[in-house]
Structure formats: C-alpha cells, structure tokens
Amino acid sequence: MDLFGTLADVVLEMGNLANERQATILPHYKEDGSIVTSTDTEISETLMQTIKKLFPEANIVSEEELSPFNSEAPYTFIIDPIDGTDVYSQGFPGWCISIGILNQNREPVGAMINAPRWGLNYQEGLFLRQDPGGPLLLNNRPFEERSWSDSLEQLAMSSYSARYLPLNRFDGKIRIFGSNILQMISPLVHPLVQGALSTPCFAWDICGAHALLTLQGYEVLYNDGEPFTYTDELLIKRESFKGIIFSGRPKFVKELINLFD
Known part of the structure; x- marks a missing residue:
C-alpha cells in the first residue's frame, strides 16, 4: 500500500x-x-x-x-x-x-x-x-525549476513585516499573499521572487515550505544566520518562533541578512 x-x-x-x-x-x-x-x-x-x-x-x-x-x-x-x-x-x-x-x-x-x-x-x-x-x-x-534572476528583485513577506524591519532598505518589489507557506515557497515556484521573509508564527505556518525548500538546497535561516530548527517550544508547547526568518537560495538569504542587519 x-x-x-x-x-x-x-x-x-x-x-x-x-x-x-x-x-x-x-x-x-x-x-x-x-x-x-x-x-x-x-x-x-x-x-x-x-x-x-x-x-x-x-x-x-x-x-x-x-x-x-x-x-x-x-x-x-x-x-x-x-x-x-x-x-x-x-x-x-x-x-x-x-x-x-x-x-x-x-x-x-x-x-x-x-x-x-x-x-x-x-x-x-x-x-x-x-x-x-x-x-x-x-x-x-x-518538478522542473524555471530559470531565476541573479539579482535580488522581489520579496514575498508577511503583512506584519513593516513592524519588524526597515523595509525602506529594500528597493525592489514586495509581494504579500496572506499565506506564509505560499510566501516561503515563492522563490522555488516563482522565478522572479528571490526571497521570503517570515515574521513570528507557528510550526504549522512554516514546516511544509521549510521541508520543500531545504530538500531542494535552499536555506531557511534566522536573521542572525542560525538555521531554523524544531524545538520543544514549537512542537510541544506550540509557541511561535522568535525573530525573523529569511528563505531562498543561499546567495539571496545571505544578502537579506546583511541588508536588514
């Protein structure tokens, strides 16, 4: 079966x-x-x-x-x-x-x-x-990945992102869909979206996208450069994560961390 x-x-x-x-x-x-x-x-x-x-x-x-x-x-x-x-x-x-x-x-x-x-x-x-x-x-x-741009042009993010980061540092386009999962996988399925930004949410708002991205060689990192992991606080206590998460190809995640440092 x-x-x-x-x-x-x-x-x-x-x-x-x-x-x-x-x-x-x-x-x-x-x-x-x-x-x-x-x-x-x-x-x-x-x-x-x-x-x-x-x-x-x-x-x-x-x-x-x-x-x-x-x-x-x-x-x-x-x-x-x-x-x-x-x-x-x-x-x-x-x-x-x-x-x-x-x-x-x-x-x-x-x-x-x-x-x-x-x-x-x-x-x-x-x-x-x-x-x-x-x-x-x-x-x-x-899955056949489409060609992607070599420069940071578009970001997908939460509607709350402006509360956490100075978005005026980014001069490209911002996409907000209403689903953190869809926003996170945007760099994988939409060729002109290079990165995604996630504000504090829960394991179920992250895991499906996190899995697909990491299995394809993308990165999902906190804004301090540490990888996103599943702690007891997330899985057992069902708490939201702390900080900001950047998702995308390693090149763009590094660029985002430096941009919003």
Whole structure:
C-alpha cells in the first residue's frame, strides 16, 4: 500500500472541499483573535484521522487540535488545514493546505502543499509533494525549476513585516499573499521572487515550505544566520518562533541578512 500516496489523495480531496466552500464560508474568531472556519476544523479532523490510520506511531502537530508528543516517533506530521484562513474567509486565492514531515531527529524530510486556487494555470492549481526519500512533484509530475534572476528583485513577506524591519532598505518589489507557506515557497515556484521573509508564527505556518525548500538546497535561516530548527517550544508547547526568518537560495538569504542587519 502506498501510504503517502493515500495521504496525498486525501490532501487533494480536502483542497477541493475547501475550494467549493470558499464562496459561502463564515469566519469565527478564536480567543486569541485569529480567524477559524468550519472548513479548517473539518479538514484538520480528516487529515488527523487519515494520518493516525496510515502512520499509527507518528506524532501529529496541528493548529486546530492538541495531540500527545512522543520524542521516539519515526515521523512527526505538522498540519495546517488552511494556511491563510483570513484571506480564505474573504475570498482571496492565497491559501493552502500544508503538511510538513519531520523524521525522529526533527529534520524535515517531506511535505505536501495543496493550493487549489494558486499555481501556474487555472485548471491545475498548485500541488507540491515530496515523500521522504522521493523526488519533488508538481501536480504529480517531476518538478522542473524555471530559470531565476541573479539579482535580488522581489520579496514575498508577511503583512506584519513593516513592524519588524526597515523595509525602506529594500528597493525592489514586495509581494504579500496572506499565506506564509505560499510566501516561503515563492522563490522555488516563482522565478522572479528571490526571497521570503517570515515574521513570528507557528510550526504549522512554516514546516511544509521549510521541508520543500531545504530538500531542494535552499536555506531557511534566522536573521542572525542560525538555521531554523524544531524545538520543544514549537512542537510541544506550540509557541511561535522568535525573530525573523529569511528563505531562498543561499546567495539571496545571505544578502537579506546583511541588508536588514
């Protein structure tokens, strides 16, 4: 049985479900002021039950539900049922379903990102999948990276970025989509976006993109140059990370760290 293939089918199914419901969804507010919808909770429950059935020894870290954490588990699945719930609830296209996969050493080894209303054409959307030990697939075909610029021209970032950094130091274009996952993978899938900037958020807002980037040789570093890692604070205490994260090819990440130092 192809366990990861079965999970991928469910991720695609949940993307179709979220897409169909987007026009009529009603948002609600959590105690912390963040937005949640009934679609978030249904997708989270479906993904968690699927992973529990396919990978019964694995950890699951989800935005919408607490689960026990076993440090000896072979895999940890980090789920965001809808990354970009705010824009999703308003009808914007910049949202996705994200699953990041860590091994027992908390190293990213795989991911699935389904963005039905994003991508390179209307018919297919964007579905990135990389199983542990496998190749990166885009819409179930081998991923072919497009040519990229040699200069820092465009950045994707959070709408909160101006609160943390002097953006006037950057004289290029800024892209804000509403999903940190989509912003992080922009240097991978959009050839004129060279880097991404992430402000403090949670493991589920990072892991899917972090996995795909690092497995393709990109870097995900804190603004002090240290690599992003999965601590107990992120996985067990479910706290947000501290600082700023830069993502992209090593050349551009180094340039961003120096620019905003």
